[in-house]
């Protein structure tokens with residue numbers, strides 16, 4: 578989704594994945610096309626719907642907890658590829674999990 582920059586809060590200019598705690602990797606990520614996500618990271622519901630598995634800490638199972646980098650970057654789901662840094666959704670997730678000091 579493209580959000581006009583004029584609708585974003587002024588703090589969006591300081592937004593970067595490098596000063597984030599992989600906040601968007603706490604969202605439910607539906608797998609809607611085959612990008613090669615390894616089976617052990619896929620959670621299936623009773624209807625066959627597939628999402629990225631999340632661990633008890635809330636983050637996606639494919640996230641490296643130390644580096645906060647995606648361990649399956651080349652095979653990440655389509656939704657992860659489309660999620661835009663500094664978009665409304667990105668800022669919303671950051672607001673939930675990052676302190677104002679880090680957020681800038």
Ligand code: SF4
Nearest residue numbers: 593594597601662667
């Ligand atoms: S896209 Fe946004 S929420 Fe996701 S890691 Fe980057 S800055 Fe954080």
Ligand code: SF4
Nearest residue numbers: 602637639640647657
């Ligand atoms: S697949 Fe990678 S980019 Fe997508 S939510 Fe999981 S760790 Fe984040």
